[in-house]
Amino acid sequence: MRFIYLIPIILLVACSEDNGTIKVKGSDTEVNLAVLMAEQFHFENPGILVSISGGGSGLGIASLLNGNADIANSSRSLKNSEIELFKSRGIAIDSLAFAQDAIAFIVSDKMPIDSINTENVSRIFSGEFKNWSAITEWNKSITIYGRQNNSGTYDYVKQSLKINFADQAMQMNGNAQIIEALKVDDSGIGYVSAGYVLKGNAKGLKVLTVYHDKSKAISPMDEKAIASGEYLFQRPLFQYYRKVDYPKIKPFLDFEQSDSGAKIIEKSGYYPIMKK
Structure with missing residues (x-):
């Protein structure tokens, strides 16, 4: 699999002020792919314009609610509180899961471990383990790099591990910031979308394989394991939209589920969910 990396800042593709422009906002995980x-x-x-911006799943959903986006990219499901907000405003919404993502736990390539179990991941990110001596021969304080709390990835990891993140965990704006921070911090650990872990981009870093109890350690880069659902931290990537806007955005949604869209998804380090 070949991975493609772009800096996740506000990005614009063929943008105009025309009301016909399809505005897509939200998930940092999805922004490069989008x-x-x-x-x-x-x-x-060429007759249809699409604008793309990131900012996190929460921002995308809020933009959809306020009418500032036609599509909200979200790496998590809607929260009950968000569903109630749409209902209270009489806004009927629908969604599409167009790709699948895997979460990679990454450390410096100097770190003397290659695998980690889910129990130790939980104890590290919750702050119970504060020093690497708890699981390695290193006597170094652990630095935790994660996402801001408006991130779908933040919510997904928190819920999957069934923890509250440690107070000292660094809250980074995006996957790219976590990767860059870990390149200069050999005592750090972070989580990113596997699609951001590039052969050139992630030089100096290590992707940990993950296991639970006595199960086999699996890499988030293992396509067969992801396809079979064996990896413990994989999730669908969603796009939410107002039902009333479906005719406007349908050409773009159809493209994402086409063979051309599937090729882009695969080249970007994600896994397509083909239209049935």
Whole structure:
């Protein structure tokens, strides 16, 4: 699999103020993928403009609620409180799961471990383990790098581990910031979308294989394990939209589920969910 990396800042593809522009906002995990989708879509459909921006799943959902986005990219399901907000405003919404993602736990390549079990992951990110001597021969304080609390990835990891993150955990703006921080901190650990872990981009870092109890340690880069659902930290990537806007956004949604869209998803380090 080949991975593609772009800096996750506000990105715009063929943007205009025309009301016909499809505005996509939200998940940092999905933003690079969405940009590539929008670029190829516009190449094949030059009459339809698509703008892309990140900021986190929470921001995308809030933008959809307030009418500032046509599509909200979200790496998590809607919260009950968000569902109630849409209902209270009489906004009927629908969703599409168009790709699947795996979460990678990464450390410096100097770290003297290659695998980690879920119990130790929980104890590290909750702050119970504060020094690497708890699981390695290193006597170094652990630095935790995670996402801000408006991130779908933050919510997903928190819920999957059934923890509250340690107070001292660093809250980074995106996957790229976590990767760059870990390149200069050999005592750190962080979590990122596997699609961001590049052969060139992640030089100096190590992707840990993960296991639970006595199960086999699995890498988030293992395509067969992801396809079979064996990896413990994999999730669908969602796009939410107002039902009333479906005719406007349908061409773009259809493209994402096409063979062309599947190729982009795979090249970006994710896994396509093909339209049935």
